[in-house]
Amino acid sequence: MIATLVIGGNALLLFGTLFRPQIIGLYVVLPYYICITLISSPQRDLGWAWKRFSQNFFVLVVLRKFLGIRLMINESLAEAQAKDKAQFVFAVFPHGANADYSSVINGMLYDSLPNIAARTRTLVATILFRIPMVREISLWMGCVDARRDVADRLLEKNYSLVILPGGQVEQIRTTHGRERIFLKRRKGFIRLALKHGVPVVPVYAFGVSDYYHTSHFAMGFRLWLLKKLGMSIPIARGLYGTLISPLPVPTTVVFGEPIYFSIMKPGSPTPEEIEMAHAVYCEGLVDLFETHKTALGYGDRVLEIE
Numbered sequence: 505m506i507a508t509l510v511i512g513g514n515a516l517l518l519f520g521t522l523f524r525p526q527i528i529g530l531y532v533v534l535p536y537y538i539c540i541t542l543i544s545s546p547q548r549d550l551g552w553a554w555k556r557f558s559q560n561f562f563v564l565v566v567l568r569k570f571l572g573i574r575l576m577i578n579e580s581l582a583e584a585q586a587k588d589k590a591q592f593v594f595a596v597f598p599h600g601a602n603a604d605y606s607s608v609i610n611g612m613l614y615d616s617l618p619n620i621a622a623r624t625r626t627l628v629a630t631i632l633f634r635i636p637m638v639r640e641i642s643l644w645m646g647c648v649d650a651r652r653d654v655a656d657r658l659l660e661k662n663y664s665l666v667i668l669p670g671g672q673v674e675q676i677r678t679t680h681g682r683e684r685i686f687l688k689r690r691k692g693f694i695r696l697a698l699k700h701g702v703p704v705v706p707v708y709a710f711g712v713s714d715y716y717h718t719s720h721f722a723m724g725f726r727l728w729l730l731k732k733l734g735m736s737i738p739i740a741r742g743l744y745g746t747l748i749s750p751l752p753v754p755t756t757v758v759f760g761e762p763i764y765f766s767i768m769k770p771g772s773p774t775p776e777e778i779e780m781a782h783a784v785y786c787e788g789l790v791d792l793f794e795t796h797k798t799a800l801g802y803g804d805r806v807l808e809i810e
């Protein structure tokens with residue numbers, strides 16, 4: 505939703521430069537692009553998280569109310585985060601047709617996980633940092649570029665990470681009324697956690713799969729485009745049939761118990777260790793899903809792991 509609004513705003517701005525290139529184009533847009541491409545790349549460093557913004561920016565406040573977003577924190581996570589140097593990899597499912605909710609919850613972490621919120625970053629697609637204003641808003645909400653070197657640096661500096669491992673494949677395959685996630689082949693987040701000796705927290709967002717009515721139109725072609733060009737085209741209808749806003753589906757983001765891997769030793773994990781840890785994570789996520797689904801009104805759903 506936020507991205508759609510801001511991209512629209514930027515399109516208007518660029519359209520404006522066609523008529524007055526000497527003013528906006530030359531003195532504003534060009535220097536801005538030079539600055540963000542050559543000089544300033546906080547998205548590849550520690551980010552630019554801004555607490556007051558992620559808590560109070562009106563679009564976020566409205567979206568939070570509209571979706572009735574609430575976080576449920578497992579008590580052992582609440583205890584663990586209060587310790588000195590606490591650090592986690594939050595692996596969040598599902599991505600949904602639009603993952604705005606994952607940045608929206610950033611501001612809520614200051615209340616729910618107060619000890620680590622200021623040192624938590626969300627990994628998001630590089631493209632967001634190439635669009636003016638989407639870039640700033642993403643940075644202020646605590647997002648950074650989802651590159652391996654960025655993730656490594658943050659974990660080394662005792663930051664926690666929010667990761668949506670399903671990524672764009674899961675986004676395209678989102679199916680209204682079903683809980684489909686793409687996890688079987690997603691192991692990068694496990695390797696990262698093992699390498700740095702950081703516990704992984706399974707997180708499941710109930711409601712997100714139903715934000716939009718989805719379509720499987722030209723699915724093969726869209727998956728091909730994604731694989732070849734890294735371009736994802738979700739076909740989804742939210743409020744009033746548009747992609748601008750999700751349907752008002754009550755959302756509960758459930759944070760499970762941190763998983764401390766018994767084979768955990770910082771360094772380079774072997775493929776077998778990654779395999780085992782991945783299986784443990786999958787089990788933890790399924791448990792989390794099964795534990796909460798009935799109380800949250802999704803008792804008839806099964807978690808489909810692809």
Ligand SMILES: *[C@@H]1O[C@H](CO)[C@@H](O)[C@H](O)[C@H]1NC(C)=O
Binds near residue numbers: 577578760791
């Ligand atoms: C926290 O996690 C443990 C282990 O999965 C579970 O037994 C417990 O019920 C959870 N607590 C809540 C409030 O969900």
Ligand SMILES: *[C@@H]1O[C@H](CO)[C@@H](O)[C@H](O)[C@H]1NC(C)=O
Binds near residue numbers: 589660661662
């Ligand atoms: C991170 O934590 C480790 C041990 O827990 C400590 O040695 C190191 O100084 C910490 N680094 C920062 C930047 O706080």
